[in-house]
Amino acid sequence: MEERHRSLYRIVQSMKPMTVRQVFYQATVAGVVDKSEAGYSKVQTDLVTMRRVGNLPYGWLADNTRWQRKPETFVSIQQALEQTAKFYRKALWAGAAAYVEIWLEKDALSGVVFPITSQYDVPLMVSRGYASLSFLHSAAEYIGSLDAPTFIYHLGDYDPSGVNAGEKIEETLREFAPRANISFQRIAVTQEQIKGWALPSRPTKQSDSRAKGFSETSVELDAIPPDALRELVRASVEIHLPADQLEKLQIAEQSERDILSSWVQKAGEGSSPRMP
Known part of the structure; x- marks a missing residue:
């Protein structure tokens, strides 16, 4: 079992994030388990055990089938502005x-x-x-x-x-x-x-x-x-993007994010932010 755990760890480490079923398929290809319901059950059980004992990071396995709905709220306008600056994205x-x-x-x-x-x-x-x-x-x-x-x-x-x-x-x-x-x-x-x-x-x-x-x-x-x-x-x-468009946008995005962050800092200090 320890050898199987080591093999599963190497699979997930090299391909994360993965679903449990993806791990199972890659384990069958590598000969770690049989391609059967019993083999899938072994992988599923092993991955639970490995995460619970701390031998496999929870974030390495993806599960988007379960989620919650909750509005994003803030304790202050300052915090809302900080979040806006942090997650700002250009189109x-x-x-x-x-x-x-x-x-x-x-x-x-x-x-x-x-x-x-x-x-x-x-x-x-x-x-x-x-x-x-x-x-x-x-x-x-x-x-x-x-x-x-x-x-x-x-x-x-x-x-x-x-x-x-x-x-x-x-x-x-x-x-x-x-x-x-x-x-x-x-x-x-x-x-x-x-x-x-x-x-x-x-x-x-x-x-x-x-x-x-x-x-x-x-x-x-x-x-x-x-x-x-x-x-x-x-x-x-x-194939639908001009060469280097993403890189150029990310540079501009970071520059504008820095501007937003400076506005937030000035607002927190009581200064009136000005357009650059």
């Missing part, structure tokens, strides 16, 4: 020639790819399989209001339901925003990735009404290594 895509969204089938994986979508100021749309009509209508309304072309990149399981869910998203968005210029591309999981990366598979559920004519094997999105998943998202976004 990376203001005036850009394209609008980009990343659509993700699984809520559990949102914590894995959000560091990239957040860095590039791109919306992460979590559909949870088949997206609701209300969610699609809201998304289409915004897309339809834009002058720039929209590029949507979808990540989902390679199984009858996962593939069909992506097709339904594209179909419904085009229906609700008929005049919008929409480019829709499935970037994971693809047949090329399954073969090229030797991704762990499972038999396709024949009980699924969409299984007829589909491949005998299916592959979960979780089977793609987290770093590869994040790189897919990064590469898809970067």
Whole structure:
């Protein structure tokens, strides 16, 4: 068991943040556990034990399926201004020639790819399989209001339901925003990735009404290594940005954040802040 714990630690350390299911798939690839329910149970139990005894940082595992709603409040105007200065972000895509969204089938994986979508100021749309009509209508309304072309990149399981869910998203968005210029591309999981990366598979559920004519094997999105998943998202976004645009924006952003911080300091000292 100690050797298994060491192996799991190395996997998570090199690919964090990961979901428990992603750890399981990488553990099967490395031969740490069998690709079975018993193997998944071992990984799940081991990760709980390792975190509880302090051998694995809690923050290395992502879980965005459970969350709370609470308004952000402050003890003073000073604190509110300090928070504004600290988290100030410039709009990376203001005036850009394209609008980009990343659509993700699984809520559990949102914590894995959000560091990239957040860095590039791109919306992460979590559909949870088949997206609701209300969610699609809201998304289409915004897309339809834009002058720039929209590029949507979808990540989902390679199984009858996962593939069909992506097709339904594209179909419904085009229906609700008929005049919008929409480019829709499935970037994971693809047949090329399954073969090229030797991704762990499972038999396709024949009980699924969409299984007829589909491949005998299916592959979960979780089977793609987290770093590869994040790189897919990064590469898809970067092709729509001019070279060095992010770096230039971050420099300007830091400069403006410093200006905001100086205003906060002056306000705290009782001085009247002036525009630079």
